[in-house]
Amino acid sequence: MDGDAPPPIFVPSYHRPDNCKTVxxxxxxxxDMSLVHVVIDDAAGDEAEYRAMCEAAGxxxxxxxxxxxxxxxxxxxxxxxxxxxxxxxxxxxxxIADGLGIDFFVVVDDxxxxxxxxxxxxxxxxxxxxxxxxxxxEVRAFMRRHRIGAFGLSQSGDNLIGCHPxxxxxxxxxxxxxYDARLVRAPERGVQDNDTSAFVGYHNxxxxxxxxxxxxxxxxxxxxxxxxxxxxxxxxxxxxxxxLVCPIQFPSAIHADKQPLNGGRIHHKIAYRYLAPRVLxxxxxxxxxxxxxxxxxxxxxxxxxxxxxxLP
Amino acid sequence: xxxxFEAVANYYAFCATETERAALERLRCVLVDGGVDGFVExxxxxxLRAGKPAAGEGA
Numbered sequence: 001m002d003g004d005a006p007p008p009i010f011v012p013s014y015h016r017p018d019n020c021k022t023v024x025x026x027x028x029x030x031x032d033m034s035l036v037h038v039v040i041d042d043a044a045g046d047e048a049e050y051r052a053m054c055e056a057a058g059x060x061x062x063x064x065x066x067x068x069x070x071x072x073x074x075x076x077x078x079x080x081x082x083x084x085x086x087x088x089x090x091x092x093x094x095x096i097a098d099g100l101g102i103d104f105f106v107v108v109d110d111x112x113x114x115x116x117x118x119x120x121x122x123x124x125x126x127x128x129x130x131x132x133x134x135x136x137x138e139v140r141a142f143m144r145r146h147r148i149g150a151f152g153l154s155q156s157g158d159n160l161i162g163c164h165p166x167x168x169x170x171x172x173x174x175x176x177x178x179y180d181a182r183l184v185r186a187p188e189r190g191v192q193d194n195d196t197s198a199f200v201g202y203h204n205x206x207x208x209x210x211x212x213x214x215x216x217x218x219x220x221x222x223x224x225x226x227x228x229x230x231x232x233x234x235x236x237x238x239x240x241x242x243x244l245v246c247p248i249q250f251p252s253a254i255h256a257d258k259q260p261l262n263g264g265r266i267h268h269k270i271a272y273r274y275l276a277p278r279v280l281x282x283x284x285x286x287x288x289x290x291x292x293x294x295x296x297x298x299x300x301x302x303x304x305x306x307x308x309x310x311l312p
Numbered sequence: 313x314x315x316x317f318e319a320v321a322n323y324y325a326f327c328a329t330e331t332e333r334a335a336l337e338r339l340r341c342v343l344v345d346g347g348v349d350g351f352v353e354x355x356x357x358x359x360l361r362a363g364k365p366a367a368g369e370g371a
Binding site for chain 2: 117119122131134135138139142145146148168169205206207208212214215216252253273274275276277278279280281282283284285286287288289294297
């Protein structure tokens with residue numbers, strides 16, 4: 001079904017035609033660029049620049065309808081004045097994938113400039129193409145085997161306190177996200193921090209997901225202040241929209257508090273004890289870890305059910 | 313409503329009748345890993361161990 005070919009990679013991008021680090025990184029790494037799909041929206045006004053960049057790199061460019069994306073997206077709370085969120089466009093990857101006959105893909109943000117291999121008590125190494133492809137294929141095979149709709153890899157920021165063997169599994173699914181399009185459709189919502197909204201949604205629906213705590217790891221850069229991307233929106237809303245929408249969505253499991261160890265920042269805190277069910281091993285039991293254990297449960301989606309729900 | 317999933321898992325494992333177990337499984341208040349293709353967590357650990365680069369390997 002999948003063969004040995006690594007999975008397609010979708011890259012959402014906004015106002016970074018001259019600095020789309022992910023495309024340049026993947027090309028430099030030697031990844032098959034016919035598998036790289038850059039997605040922009042038609043309201044940004046820089047399609048020609050993106051087209052030139054993608055042609056030079058050998059990647060495909062897809063343009064989504066901004067108004068359609070707004071109409072289909074659930075902002076949960078008041079929209080920012082720009083009516084713009086990264087998840088709004090990531091949700092539109094699924095119809096694009098359908099059109100290309102793709103049922104499994106990876107999403108990587110447009111500001112990635114390296115992947116590293118990191119293990120406890122070993123030196124961090126830059127990944128080679130062979131290792132990178134191996135990891136993507138292994139995670140895909142794992143998800144196919146257990147019929148899991150979304151899974152992720154961690155980022156260097158998850159290991160600020162050090163890489164410890166006991167933290168080999170994280171609940172969060174962000175930054176390098178694998179999707180099985182047969183089991184999940186348009187999972188993101190919220191004003192910002194849409195990927196957090198998505199993964200807490202999976203957990204709260206009782207679906208197994210998470211990411212590997214180490215191994216292949218995205219080398220993180222400070223994106224909220226970098227040129228291009230959603231920096232303007234972040235400045236406009238002072239990042240609080242990014243932190244405080246999840247507590248509105250799941251008030252019994254997520255609350256906002258001032259985090260002294262995080263620079264005194266007000267940020268959400270997730271109590272997984274109240275958010276996600278425990279995994280119990282029962283050899284020989286029918287089991288319900290597979291997302292499609294009950295066919296009526298899939299595909300998981302956060303797209304508004306009512307037409308026009310999200311219109312202003 | 314706040315559900316303590318750890319308490320639910322304890323109830324499922326030690327107190328629940330078969331009917332209650334079936335209901336808790338269907339509501340996905342617990343995730344039961346039957347190990348048909350190996351346990352999920354063991355499979356993840358296998359990937360982590362297999363992907364560990366040998367000394368001198370990598371850039």
